[in-house]
Every structure is written in C-alpha cells, then in structure tokens.
Amino acid sequence: MINIIVIGGGASGLMASIQAARNGAQVTILEHNERVGKKILATGNGRCNLTNVYQEASCYRGSSPEYAWEIIKKFPMPETIRFFSELGIYTKNRNGWMYPYSDQASSVLEVLEMEARHLKVKIKTLEEAVDIIKQGNRYQVVTKTWKYDCDRVVISCGSSASNVEGSSDSGYTLAKRLGHSLVEPMPALAALKGKENYFAKWAGTRMDGIVKLEIEGCIFKEERGEILFTDYGISGIAVFQISRYAVRAVGEGCHVNCHLDLMPDFSKEDLINLLKKRLSDCPYKTIQEMMVGLVPKKMIAVLAPAKISLEDVAENMKDWVISVKDAYSMKQAQICSGGVLTEELTMDLESKLHPGIYFSGEVIDVDGPCGGYNLQWAWSSGAVAGISAANGSQI
Ligand SMILES: Cc1cc2nc3c(=O)[nH]c(=O)nc-3n(C[C@H](O)[C@H](O)[C@H](O)COP(=O)(O)OP(=O)(O)OC[C@H]3O[C@@H](n4cnc5c(N)ncnc54)[C@H](O)[C@@H]3O)c2cc1C
Numbered sequence: 001m002i003n004i005i006v007i008g009g010g011a012s013g014l015m016a017s018i019q020a021a022r023n024g025a026q027v028t029i030l031e032h033n034e035r036v037g038k039k040i041l042a043t044g045n046g047r048c049n050l051t052n053v054y055q056e057a058s059c060y061r062g063s064s065p066e067y068a069w070e071i072i073k074k075f076p077m078p079e080t081i082r083f084f085s086e087l088g089i090y091t092k093n094r095n096g097w098m099y100p101y102s103d104q105a106s107s108v109l110e111v112l113e114m115e116a117r118h119l120k121v122k123i124k125t126l127e128e129a130v131d132i133i134k135q136g137n138r139y140q141v142v143t144k145t146w147k148y149d150c151d152r153v154v155i156s157c158g159s160s161a162s163n164v165e166g167s168s169d170s171g172y173t174l175a176k177r178l179g180h181s182l183v184e185p186m187p188a189l190a191a192l193k194g195k196e197n198y199f200a201k202w203a204g205t206r207m208d209g210i211v212k213l214e215i216e217g218c219i220f221k222e223e224r225g226e227i228l229f230t231d232y233g234i235s236g237i238a239v240f241q242i243s244r245y246a247v248r249a250v251g252e253g254c255h256v257n258c259h260l261d262l263m264p265d266f267s268k269e270d271l272i273n274l275l276k277k278r279l280s281d282c283p284y285k286t287i288q289e290m291m292v293g294l295v296p297k298k299m300i301a302v303l304a305p306a307k308i309s310l311e312d313v314a315e316n317m318k319d320w321v322i323s324v325k326d327a328y329s330m331k332q333a334q335i336c337s338g339g340v341l342t343e344e345l346t347m348d349l350e351s352k353l354h355p356g357i358y359f360s361g362e363v364i365d366v367d368g369p370c371g372g373y374n375l376q377w378a379w380s381s382g383a384v385a386g387i388s389a390a391n392g393s394q395i
Helices: 011-022 038-046 065-074 077-087 105-118 170-177 237-251 268-281 297-303 310-318 373-391
Strands: 003-007 026-031 091-094 097-100 122-125 129-135 138-143 147-150 152-155 182-188 192-194 205-215 218-229 233-235 256-261 320-327 335-340 357-359
Touching (some): 003 147, 003 373, 011 373, 038 105, 065 373, 077 091, 077 373, 097 105, 138 152, 170 182, 182 237, 218 237, 233 320
Parallel strands (some): 003 026
Antiparallel strands (some): 091 097, 129 138, 218 233, 256 320
C-alpha cells in the first residue's frame, strides 16, 4: 500500500487526503495547529463561500494562469459541488457564490473530518514539518518531535497571509529547501495603504463605488462594490478585488494610483445638475450643508472642503485619487499571490525536481478573486495532488 504524508490539514490538504485514501493509499496528515481546518472556519465571514458557479480561465491568476485552469478542469466546480453534496453539504447560491445551506463554515470542516476519519486517514496535530529528506525513492518528513517515513509527500501548507493561527511561510521554506523556485509571495485580497495624510478624516465610513486601478498612467482594472475608508487608506470588497495587481505593481517599483468613483450611477454632468438642484431647493444651505444626506458625514470634509465650487465637488466625487503605498499588511490579507513556480510542477502537481513530492493549494503560485475561487483552487489542486500521489500521476 502506498504511504502518503500530507503536510497541512487545511482545505487542500484535507481534500488531498480524502482523495488519496479513496484511491487506496494509507494517509497521514501532519497539522501544526491543535486541530485541522482553522482557516476554513474563518472563510466567508464564518459561512464559507466554497465555490462559484461562474468559472472561466480568467478567474485564476499567477505567472501561468493557463496552468491553473488545466488543474481546475480536472476537478471542476460541478465535481466540487457533487463531492460536497455526497458528504452532506446542501448548497445555497447567492448570485453565483456558493455556500453551505447551514451558512456555517464549520459544517464544511465537519463533513471533511468525518469523511477523513471514515477513510482511516490518520491526523497528527501539533506536528510541524520542518524538513523533507529523500531516502532512495522514498521520503522522510521531519517534524520537531518525530520522523515519518513515506512513499510520497503532499505539501499543502497554505500561505503566510491572514492572522489565522498556522498561517506561515513554512510551505515556502520546505519548497525552497527542495530546490524549488518561488514567485515572491505578496498579500492579495488586501486593504491598501495610501501615501496621503488625510485618512483619519474619513476613517470608519463606507460607500458603494467603483475603484479604478491605474498603473504607470494606464487604467488596468476596475471593480464596483463596497469601499471602506480607513485611517490608512481604503479597504472593502472592491479594493480587495484589485489589490493583488496593485501590490505586485508597487513591488515592481511602478507608480500606482486608485481612482474612486463615488457616484457610479451618475455622469459628471448629471451629478453637477443634481448638486445644483439640491442647492436651489435649499438656497439657505452652504455646499457642505447641501451634501448632508448624499454622502456620509465624514466624507463631506474630504470631498467638499471650504471654498470649493460645485464643479470641483462633482470632480472629487467622480474621480478621487489615492497614491498607493502598499498593502496594509500580510496578516490582514486573506490570501497571498505568488508561491511555488508552476513551471517546476507536472500537470499532476508533482515536483519535476523530486518525483513523489506533490503540492496543493495556496502554497502554489495561483490565486483568485473573492467569490469562492481560492477555495475552488484548494479543492481542485488538493484532489488532483491526492489522486495523483495515490496512483502515481495518471489523472
Ligand atoms: C478570513 C479569510 C476568509 C476567507 N474566505 C474565503 C472564502 O469565503 N472563499 C474562498 O474561496 N476563499 C476564502 N479564503 C481563502 C481560503 O481560505 C484559502 O485560499 C484556502 O484555505 C487555502 O487552502 P490551503 O489548504 O492551501 O491552506 P490552508 O487552508 O491555510 O491550510 C494550510 C494548513 O497547513 C498547516 N501548516 C502550515 N505549515 C505547516 C507545517 N510546516 N507543518 C504542518 N502543518 C502546517 C496550517 O496550520 C494550516 O492548517 C479566506 C481566507 C481568509 C484568511
């Protein structure tokens, strides 16, 4: 019987273990936390947005997005829904974003744990893998307390993003020790710090709007959704969606701006007419008083300082520009972009440098936007790595 060690009992490691065990392997998970799946519990604000019905190649990013899509196609969204449905997860569709009907991320983790137990997957918690040693055509995984001999290893250690316990760079370290190249891991799905110094004025407000990302003078991407205004810059789902590009561009030394359209349903001309009408309806008001009821109170001081014309207020509301300094922090980010270079992996997620070593999940240089795509990558890559490790790379 093939003996497999899976390092990391997160989303992709649990999936890899279940699939490997279903394919006849004897599987042991080494998990550094006192329990598996802590990050799963934090997903989707505790509800777990486990996948998305809208899938296409452009939903997956990295230095080789086509590679990611080929892996997704081997265990695609319908297969994921079927897998979870067979384990007992009835799903709920919110505009394509899929959740367990219970709206509890804990249900997703529980069914994965039940299935792993049923398949006799051994789960060793409080075990942090620190090294992998090649022994002929077998491997030895070294933890702080023990040495585990095995035929194959799946590295599913996730990334250093988020403050969920267990998030670390140890997967990257193990990969580097094996000679793998990394695309530098950087925060993604993250809030952005601005260079300006007025942010305390708007901190704590939120508005619906469009964020347009400008890199070296060109608008690269735009996203509509909620924008949160913080004391360091901007956050919220619209900002998260463009953040991986902003952060990587800043890292490459580019000049990066975010343009905020805070009245996306109005043209600038319509907005000027609206502001004029509001003033003529109440001619006793100042421009700042006229803005009450249109935007949150704290935004008025920023968008309409003293002695400003209506045209300039409209310009500020349609195109407020922030110079991006960086991501707010790695610990606040939901995921990392970057990771193990896919060119050094086969189409079965096996290391080209060390046959018998597999990778899955966020440790690989693949990331997705909000909406269930990062978990879909974890499920798909975990399934492909687990099945391949058990069968010797033939799916
Ligand atoms: C707050 C938050 C909300 C999110 N919400 C969503 C969402 O709703 N939908 C979505 O698609 N994505 C979401 N994500 C992203 C998603 O959770 C991750 O992309 C996904 O969990 C990655 O799976 P993984 O298996 O690669 O890593 P993880 O789930 O992080 O698992 C890695 C595991 O490995 C363990 N480990 C690490 N190093 C070692 C070691 N050396 N030895 C032993 N064990 C080790 C860790 O303790 C951890 O348990 C969210 C992320 C966060 C932080």
